[in-house]
Amino acid sequence: MNKALLRPLGAVIYRQPLLLLFPLFSALILIGVFMSVIPAEVSPAPPGLETIKELGNTMEKLAAGGLLFIYYLVAYGVVLLSNAGLVASSFPALQGKQCSLRSGFNALYHQGSKIIRWALISATMGIVLRYLGSKSKEISRFLFPSGEGRAWNVLSFFLLPAIVLEQKDIHQALHRSKELLRRTWKQPVLPTYLFGGYGVTLVSLGVLFFFYGLLFDSSLWKEIAIIWIVLAGIFLSTLGTIAKTALYVYSSTGNVPKGFSEAELKRAFLNGNDDQNEGKVCESSFVVRGRGRSKHG
Numbered sequence: 001m002n003k004a005l006l007r008p009l010g011a012v013i014y015r016q017p018l019l020l021l022f023p024l025f026s027a028l029i030l031i032g033v034f035m036s037v038i039p040a041e042v043s044p045a046p047p048g049l050e051t052i053k054e055l056g057n058t059m060e061k062l063a064a065g066g067l068l069f070i071y072y073l074v075a076y077g078v079v080l081l082s083n084a085g086l087v088a089s090s091f092p093a094l095q096g097k098q099c100s101l102r103s104g105f106n107a108l109y110h111q112g113s114k115i116i117r118w119a120l121i122s123a124t125m126g127i128v129l130r131y132l133g134s135k136s137k138e139i140s141r142f143l144f145p146s147g148e149g150r151a152w153n154v155l156s157f158f159l160l161p162a163i164v165l166e167q168k169d170i171h172q173a174l175h176r177s178k179e180l181l182r183r184t185w186k187q188p189v190l191p192t193y194l195f196g197g198y199g200v201t202l203v204s205l206g207v208l209f210f211f212y213g214l215l216f217d218s219s220l221w222k223e224i225a226i227i228w229i230v231l232a233g234i235f236l237s238t239l240g241t242i243a244k245t246a247l248y249v250y251s252s253t254g255n256v257p258k259g260f261s262e263a264e265l266k267r268a269f270l271n272g273n274d275d276q277n278e279g280k281v282c283e284s285s286f287v288v289r290g291r292g293r294s295k296h297g
Helices: 003-015 017-037 049-054 058-093 101-135 137-143 151-156 159-166 170-185 196-215 219-253 262-266
Strands: 285-287 294-296
Touching: 003 017, 003 058, 003 219, 003 262, 017 058, 017 101, 017 219, 058 101, 058 159, 058 219, 101 159, 101 170, 151 170, 159 170, 159 219, 170 219, 196 219, 219 262
Parallel strands: none
Antiparallel strands: 285 294
8 A cells, every 4th residue: 555645544543533443442352252262271373274174073173163263253243343333434534524433333233234244255255265275375376366466355445335335235345346446546456454564564563572571571561562563453454444445435436535635546556557547437426324414426
């Protein structure tokens, strides 16, 4: 993601700090679930495929696979619901208006069933693709050809904004996501992680704090490291979701969100050819249900 977007995104959060609450709720819930399902004597990591492979009999493998699926489903569900609420709440902020948590909760009330169904699909795909990828690199390359910029990311990049802001169903939202990315940015190179370099820097500081605590046997520095990493994750998650919302508004309506510039938005996905980023945008309309307001491009 183009670093030029960091300034306007940071300004949005500075003006509307309430937007950080949805990722904070998500982090607290996931930590609570994580601590409740992982025994104290087990290393604190999500149950993985390597664990399943080491289990002896078929029933144990099936049970472990079921637990892994439930873990994925809960994780995807919590994160997607949080991000959907953030999309709805950040939409007025991108218009220069005061954000409201109520608009986010209203969106979850009206669109929550679609988001949970998408979480079910995402959890299933996550397990299947990880399993196939671990079995064969050839299969992994077939599923994610580099020339296509990772098709799964292209399909689902704008899915949540399409569901929340235009009330589309899952199939329509997937089509809408692909359509907008291809039309506005031609063949965008989607990053695996939004603001990857800056995110790595923030998290690396937390890792350094943790190693400092290990080196000097300081529990205080270890706790600071954990808190730092969690807060960095919340901040980066908020930035990423607001970025998707701003890019969705621009690509679907042609309107430039408040505080952003059209040049920054056009260069959001660096693919080595700025001329191809001059994709034509067309107008559409969308409504955040429960707010009683509409936006017409």
